[in-house]
Amino acid sequence: MDRIGKPELAGLFQRLREVFSQQREALIALDGKVGDSDLGITMNKGFIAAHEAVLAQLAAGGTDGIGKPLQMAGMAIAKAAPSTMGTLTATGFMRGGKALLAAEAIGTAELAAFWRAYHDGVVERGKAKPGDKTLVDVLGPLLQSLEASAAAGLPLREALVQAEAVAAQALEATKTMTAQHGKAAVFREKSVGLQDAGATVGHLIIQAMRDHVVQAHEGQS
Amino acid sequence: MDRIGKPELAGLFQRLREVFSQQREALIALDGKVGDSDLGITMNKGFIAAHEAVLAQLAAGGTDGIGKPLQMAGMAIAKAAPSTMGTLTATGFMRGGKALLAAEAIGTAELAAFWRAYHDGVVERGKAKPGDKTLVDVLGPLLQSLEASAAAGLPLREALVQAEAVAAQALEATKTMTAQHGKAAVFREKSVGLQDAGATVGHLIIQAMRDHVVQAHEGQS
Amino acid sequence: MKKFLNEPEAFVDEMLEGIYAAHPQQLTYVADDKRCLVSVARQPGKVGLATGGGSGHLPLFLGYVGRGMLDGCAVGGVFQSPSAQQMFEVTKAIDQGAGVLYIYGNYTGDILNFDMATELAEMENIRVLSVVGNDDVASSVQGEEHKRRGVAGIFFVYKAAGAAAEEGMSLDEVTRVADKARLATRTMGVALSSCIVPEVGHATFSIGEREMEIGMGIHGEPGIRRGPLLPADAVVDEMLKPILAELQLGQGSEVAVLVNGLGGTPQEELYVMYRRIHQVLGGQGVQVAQVHVGEFATAMEMAGASISLIKLDDELKRLITAPADTPFFRQHPQAGR
Amino acid sequence: MKKFLNEPEAFVDEMLEGIYAAHPQQLTYVADDKRCLVSVARQPGKVGLATGGGSGHLPLFLGYVGRGMLDGCAVGGVFQSPSAQQMFEVTKAIDQGAGVLYIYGNYTGDILNFDMATELAEMENIRVLSVVGNDDVASSVQGEEHKRRGVAGIFFVYKAAGAAAEEGMSLDEVTRVADKARLATRTMGVALSSCIVPEVGHATFSIGEREMEIGMGIHGEPGIRRGPLLPADAVVDEMLKPILAELQLGQGSEVAVLVNGLGGTPQEELYVMYRRIHQVLGGQGVQVAQVHVGEFATAMEMAGASISLIKLDDELKRLITAPADTPFFRQHPQAGR
Numbered sequence A, B: 001m002d003r004i005g006k007p008e009l010a011g012l013f014q015r016l017r018e019v020f021s022q023q024r025e026a027l028i029a030l031d032g033k034v035g036d037s038d039l040g041i042t043m044n045k046g047f048i049a050a051h052e053a054v055l056a057q058l059a060a061g062g063t064d065g066i067g068k069p070l071q072m073a074g075m076a077i078a079k080a081a082p083s084t085m086g087t088l089t090a091t092g093f094m095r096g097g098k099a100l101l102a103a104e105a106i107g108t109a110e111l112a113a114f115w116r117a118y119h120d121g122v123v124e125r126g127k128a129k130p131g132d133k134t135l136v137d138v139l140g141p142l143l144q145s146l147e148a149s150a151a152a153g154l155p156l157r158e159a160l161v162q163a164e165a166v167a168a169q170a171l172e173a174t175k176t177m178t179a180q181h182g183k184a185a186v187f188r189e190k191s192v193g194l195q196d197a198g199a200t201v202g203h204l205i206i207q208a209m210r211d212h213v214v215q216a217h218e219g220q221s
Numbered sequence C, D: 001m002k003k004f005l006n007e008p009e010a011f012v013d014e015m016l017e018g019i020y021a022a023h024p025q026q027l028t029y030v031a032d033d034k035r036c037l038v039s040v041a042r043q044p045g046k047v048g049l050a051t052g053g054g055s056g057h058l059p060l061f062l063g064y065v066g067r068g069m070l071d072g073c074a075v076g077g078v079f080q081s082p083s084a085q086q087m088f089e090v091t092k093a094i095d096q097g098a099g100v101l102y103i104y105g106n107y108t109g110d111i112l113n114f115d116m117a118t119e120l121a122e123m124e125n126i127r128v129l130s131v132v133g134n135d136d137v138a139s140s141v142q143g144e145e146h147k148r149r150g151v152a153g154i155f156f157v158y159k160a161a162g163a164a165a166e167e168g169m170s171l172d173e174v175t176r177v178a179d180k181a182r183l184a185t186r187t188m189g190v191a192l193s194s195c196i197v198p199e200v201g202h203a204t205f206s207i208g209e210r211e212m213e214i215g216m217g218i219h220g221e222p223g224i225r226r227g228p229l230l231p232a233d234a235v236v237d238e239m240l241k242p243i244l245a246e247l248q249l250g251q252g253s254e255v256a257v258l259v260n261g262l263g264g265t266p267q268e269e270l271y272v273m274y275r276r277i278h279q280v281l282g283g284q285g286v287q288v289a290q291v292h293v294g295e296f297a298t299a300m301e302m303a304g305a306s307i308s309l310i311k312l313d314d315e316l317k318r319l320i321t322a323p324a325d326t327p328f329f330r331q332h333p334q335a336g337r
């Protein structure tokens, strides 16, 4: 699979829903260390709503591009999970979807455009800088990797494998940072050594995208 | 010692104070089973106040009979311990003291008169009947014993030894009764098998009187 | 013992110092004794209303001293009766020549002392009557109502009697009203955790992590049954059952409702309970004229709640909805629900 | 989990059903969404005041919707922000053409959503301004006030802004007043036990049987120091110190005081604390114009308390003491302390 077509969004969001259902307790625990333990709950809710919104949008048919269901997913997350990460994730999907309103399917270039808009939306709303130990610290490297892959004309599968690896590394790097935003910020030094919870969500999303494409690919070959 | 004179009240109330200080936790525990755990606290407070009131009354001198300091003890208990047992004990000492206003010292006849008034005051105020599992179930037998001793002309020491024994037995008998009054009443059947807390206080008072007289006697002999 | 206190022995007096410091325009004390609390305002000719009882139940008892409710309160130690002398001092201070009504809960210690205080007051030619709250349906069976404890429902008795006195009714009339309110009120409680008496220093009773006790009293007196904590709706249904039966509520009856937290239960949960009460009453065609949800009669930090209903006639409705302004309870004119 | 609830997921909506059932003459909702709560009364031409935030803090946030305070509130899940859409629905409903002021606490989730809601409102030509409460001195150092959490002190901001809107001030004026109240307010909290989020089902944090945490936030955010539970007076002294220093209170300053229970602490203990506050303020010649003791901003069943002070000038004093009538806060005209 070199492109994610509109109908395949159902499977992708099904996977995202499953991932955040499986990761519910782990994210609760992670957010519990320097936060309020809600991340697992909100992400779980958010991606249930996102999956259902995507299904509804696909069922409605219509000739919209692939961006529309992504926007709808974002709006559903905004409604179902209005926490920090919920709102940022919602903003990400709404902006990313908007960038792909005219696109038919997602190839490497479209994926880079999606994550560019996603990243910029999150930064605009949350005002976090690189190194602040947030989601942005995964989104930045992830985006650079995808833009490089797009420039190099890499197929979607390779681009995602690389991007996931970069995101995993970037996630690991958040351990050395000191939290500057949200609930974790008050823990200051205590947050050092811990992996950022929001960044973990960022990584899980790209990981799910990679797994979706890789698996579909394996199914094909 | 065949009579308790006015100056010896200081020692008697010192002893009562000590008894209720020592029995504090035991009475808390006893009242805790079918009550509110306050009995040890209130009796402790009550007899500290009674001792001090008696000392003050004795220090003031005056030619009053032995009843006056006993009344003052009762009033002090009323103020310091306005619980059920505090108020009943206060009523007992006030009424008992009133009965001895003209007496110079306490012999067997005076002791019987004291406890007659004590008993009647408690019954008038609390309206408990024999068998209701209250203080009254010790006061009744105790009084009968003392009145019999007085009629028989027994010396104070013997009268007290007998009265204490009767009270101890009567206290034991409360175990078979079902509580009808106060906080214990709601426990009904659960109260069966347990020794009544208020009756225990009645027994402790007569026991302290006996010990006071017996010990003074041994000191003399 | 997780409490904000200094010396446990000083707890009640320090609390009272805080009360007087916070409400100097409304509350003061007499006889040089902080535990003899009276309203600053005196209304000449008005029947005096006094209450009294142990501390540890705020807003009970002293919190309802103020305009439209009570005139004075004798304050006891935690879960302890105040003394007869203290009650008598309050009585003397609030009597305006029209006599004084005592409204208090059915506890032996309080009864003994209020009886003594009545004798003291009568010696000074102050006419005193008493109404003894016994709203707790869990504390004794029907036919033995005189053995029942007084709990949160006494709030309605204070409110009705207070408004009646404010209207200028005589002592006998105010007493009639108070007694009518008492007879029309029923309460049922449920406890989830124990309280701690400061001077005792440990929990009054123990209860399992997933247990509740239906019918428990506000000092931890035993209830009707202990069992696994049920869903809120089931708990409410069980609590309402005897209340509805005894008050003989039906189509067209009108009530006021009090959902009372015992001290450790969040208000959110009380509203979850009220939701169910409202459903059940609505289902039976019972009209709700007024609702109070919050803390009205607590047991220190006990987790738990009680539900009180008062069946209203026109007179009680008028009095219950009349304005009031006390440190712990304020109701604007024309306060419906 | 010792809670009165049915399904944990239904907790907030069932609580809201209880709220609407109990206060039908005061509160209703819009957009067919119970979480979009608004006052029944509309005052034409008045600046609209909206708030919003997580549930689990009653009376915060919705409890202050009513005459003399707020017009609407977007209600979130327990400790969760409501959504931007919900805030926007409330905004549309309460706007009377004079614009809307958002007053809410400084939490990232709330900020993100209120910012989104502002954008939505502006697209509909509703002018919206925001004042973000950040009264918690424990949550960041001086000079970094923008990082501080908003806690119970927001009550004073609501009260001042609500009275200002009631007086007919413009959006800019009401905002000026709200901001003045915000800048004049400081809060410090202390926690003795954890709370339980229904959907999580266990304690948010653990704390020793004889420990306290000074400066803890109302969601269990870490405080300044954890240590053995000290006597109440020492706790109060430690809490007051930074407040007094930052507000630069001295001889002749005038303040209003809020002693707030976090949910599991008996009111008796809050008054023991107020006693000490009164002593300390009196010792420094600070005048107390008004005192509130009770629950104003809770953290479910958390045992603990917070102290808030607002330094008053004539304008703030007038607004703070103006009457109010909301489901959770009533103040008669001419209410002094």
Ligand SMILES: Nc1ncnc2c1ncn2[C@@H]1O[C@H](COP(=O)(O)OP(=O)(O)O)[C@@H](O)[C@H]1O
Pocket: A031, A035, A036, A038, A039, A042, A083, A084, A085, A086, A088, A122, A125, A126, A127, A128, A133, A134, A135, A136, A181, A182, A183, A184, A196, A197, A198, A199, D108, D109
């Ligand atoms: N201003 C911000 N910009 C971007 N990400 C942020 C910001 N503040 C917090 N985050 C991210 O949000 C995560 C916490 O998310 P969440 O649990 O939803 O927060 P909350 O429970 O406080 O609403 C953090 O781990 C961090 O990655």
Ligand SMILES: Nc1ncnc2c1ncn2[C@@H]1O[C@H](COP(=O)(O)OP(=O)(O)O)[C@@H](O)[C@H]1O
Pocket: B031, B035, B036, B038, B039, B042, B083, B084, B085, B086, B088, B122, B125, B126, B127, B128, B133, B134, B135, B136, B181, B182, B183, B184, B196, B197, B198, B199, C108, C109
């Ligand atoms: N009406 C009554 N008459 C006589 N004694 C009573 C009566 N009611 C209770 N008592 C006695 O009081 C004891 C309890 O005393 P106390 O702990 O002071 O009661 P409370 O704590 O309820 O005020 C009981 O064990 C019983 O002996």
Ligand SMILES: [Mg+2]
Pocket: A031, A035, A036, A037, A038, A039, A083, A183
């Ligand atoms: Mg979180």
Ligand SMILES: [Mg+2]
Pocket: B031, B035, B036, B037, B038, B039, B083, B183
């Ligand atoms: Mg007792």
Ligand SMILES: [Mg+2]
Pocket: B036, B038, B083, B084, C079, C080, C081, C109
């Ligand atoms: Mg007692």
Ligand SMILES: [Mg+2]
Pocket: A036, A038, A083, A084, D079, D080, D081, D109
């Ligand atoms: Mg959160």
